[in-house]
Amino acid sequence: MVALAYPDLSNLKAKGAGLRLVVYPLGALAVPVWWWLRGRRRQARGFPWAADLLVTLPWLSDLTGNRLNFFDTVTWWDDVSHFAHWLLLTAGVLLAWHPGRRIGAGVVVMVALGFGATAALVWELGEYEAFLRDLPTYAYVYPDTLGDLTLGTSGSLLAGVLVALGRRSRPPAHP
Template sequence: MTPPTTRVRAWVPALVLLLTVGQLAVAEWVPGIDRFADKAFRARLLAYPLLMLVAPAIWWLATRRRDPRPAPPYGAFTLIMLPFLVDVTGNSLDLYDSLVWWDDVNHFVNWFLLLAGVGLLVAGPVRPRWAVVLVVCGLGAILAIGWEVGEWWTFIRHGTEIDTAYEDTLGDEVLGTLGALCAGLAVAVGGGRSDTVR
C-alpha cells in the first residue's frame, strides 16, 4: 500500500529561508541588541542560507537529467531548513539565555527535524528497513560532531564559554544523535519516501 502524499508548497521552505535570513540580517545590522553580541552572526548570515540550500541544490543536480523530473520534495526541504530558523528565533527571543533547558531541547528537536528531512531524501531505496535507522542516525552523529567543531571554531575557542565547552559539547552531540535516532525510527516506520511529504 502506498502512503498518502501530503504536498507541501514551494512557498513553505522559501518562507522558512526568508524568516531565517531576515532575523540574521537584523542581528548583524541593527545596532544595540545585546543578546546578539558575540554569537557569530556575521558567519551565520553567510553559512545558514548556504547550508539551507545544500539539499535543494543536490536534489536539483541529481534529478536534472531525469525525464520526467520528479516533483521537488518541498516537505523534506522544509524539515532540513527548520532547525536554522529555530536556532535564530531562539536567539532573537533570547531563549538561550532566559531558559536553561532551551539549548538541550534545541539540539534534540533540531536534529530530529534535520535528519527526518535528510532521511526522507536518502532512505527510500535503503533495504532492509532497519538499516534506514542506522543510516539516518549515523548521518546525524556525523553532523552533530561537525556542528560542534564549527561552534568551537567560530565562537568558543576564544570566547567566554571555553571553560564549560567540553561538557556542553558532549551533551549536545549525544542529544543530536538521539534526535537523529528518533528521526531514523520515524522515517523507517513511515516508509522513508520523500514523496510521502512533498
C-alpha cells in the first residue's frame, strides 16, 4: 500500500496510482467479501483459499512489476502480465463461483471467456482513463491495448479450460 500511496517511490508516477490505490485493495478483498455476503455459515465448504490467492496474485504481481520497473525495462513483461494476470484472476473467480449443481465444461469455458473479456475491457478502459490518453506516444497505445485485450482474453480462455478439466477429474461435490 505504501507503493500506491507514494507513486514517485514505486515507479507508478503518471500510471494511475490514485486509481490503483482504490482498485487494488478492492480486488484483493473481492473473494472474502463475496464469501461473507454469500452466507459463510451456509456453505459446506470452508473459505475458498485457492480462489482468494488466485484473485489476489494479479494485484500483487502488477504492483511488484511496477515497483521493480519491469513494465518500463523488460519488453515482454506487459504482455506476459496481461496473459498471466487474467489467467489467475479468471481461475480464481471460477473457483470462487462454485454452483452446487454440476455444470458442463463448455459452460465453464464460456463463463471464463465472458468474465475475462469483460474484465480485460474494463481494465483497459481504466488504464486509458487513468494515464494512457495523455501519452505523447498515443500511436503506440492503441495496438498495445488491442494486444492486451487479446492476451487477457486468451488467459481467461486457458483458465476456463484448466478449471473445466480440473472439475472433470474430481467427483462432483454434494452441497
